[in-house]
Amino acid sequence: MKQTTHPPDHRSAGVRNGAVSAAPPRAPSRKRRRPTSTQWAAWGFLAPVTVYLAVFYAYPLYRNLDLSLRNYTVRSFVQGNAPFTGLDNYRKVFDDPTFAPALLHTAVFTAVCLVFQYAIGLALAVFFHQHFRLSATLRALFLVPWLLPLIVSASTWSWMLNSDSGIVNTTLHAIGIGPVNWLTSPSWSLTSVIIANIWIGVPFNLVVLYSGLQSIPAGLYEAAALDGAGAWRRFWSITFPLLRPVSAITLLLGLVYTLKVFDIIWIMTKGGPVDSSTTFATWSYQLGFGNLLPAFGPGAAVGNLLVVAALAFGLVYLRVQRKQALS
DSSP states (O other): OOOOOOOOOOSOHHHHTTOOOOOOOOOOOOOOOOOOHHHHHHHHHHHHHHHHHIIIIIHHHHHHHHHHTBOOOHHHHHHOOOOBOTTHHHHHHHHSTTHHHHHHHHHHHHHHHHHHHHHHHHHHHHHHTTOOTTHHHHHHHHTHHHHSOHHHHHHHHHHHTOTTTOHHHHHHHHTTOOOOOTTTOTTTHHHHHHHHHHHHHHHHHHHHHHHHHHTSOHHHHHHHHHTTOOHHHHIIIIIHHHTHHHHHHHHHHHHHHHHTOOHHHHHHTTTOSTTTTOOHHHHHHHHHHSSSSOOHHHHHHHHHHHHHHHHHHHHHHHHHHHHHHHO
8 A cells, every 4th residue: 555645734733733822922012101290390399409419418528528538738729639648637637636635525515515405495395385474475585595696696605704894703703703714714615615505505405395395185194183193293204205206306406516516616715725625626627727737638537527426326316216116
């Protein structure tokens, strides 16, 4: 028998079986999404803030860091091309005999001012929270130190604490106490600038803490009073715990402000006498602009130490806030 051969069938199995299978669908091509009008509006509102932060914050920080890593003179500061020195300026700052006293004065000035500003501001906030007669008027008067220009406030305190004609020594003499050299004695100069800065910073703490007290429900105090809790008990059990978030941000902002205080100290004592009231802020200015041959590099290095200190406390605050939010 003769066998017949058939050519190979190249059709698919579905076609050979009498069924036509459909081809798998192609994946749709991804098209780029065009920004919507809402996104364009968001970018429009974000752009001015970004430009502002870049021009007035990021660039000055970069320039200050560059100053601290190079040996700038007056000529190279104008023309550029200052040689790169790495961390030599920071070594000069750490080896300088002024470093230890300036660090101690900065720590004492910041800590004492923060404690007294917060304590007095909190006491005044609780006092004005009673809504007695003339409460609003007195609160407005307490804002005056905060509204005055710092040069006016510092000049006023310089006059009041003058050794010969100041009103403070005049009052002390009237009650039988000898005069005190507030601004010219190494033992009293730091105390003098601390007193002035406390007076200037109390209104800020008063305003912020008073706003925090407004958010505490009055029903909590009424319930505590019905349970027999006294004023101190209500303060420590209700007011102080519920003010912790507001207190934290108040202390953080006060810390950042106090670290960089320059105007008050410079106008009242110029960091003296004998560097007895020198802080990092005044020392940085003295190095960079207070001499005939300015040391721009070491001055910028001292300024960067203040930036790092403020940043460290800010990170600690964020970490504490995150833990409180998770707990």
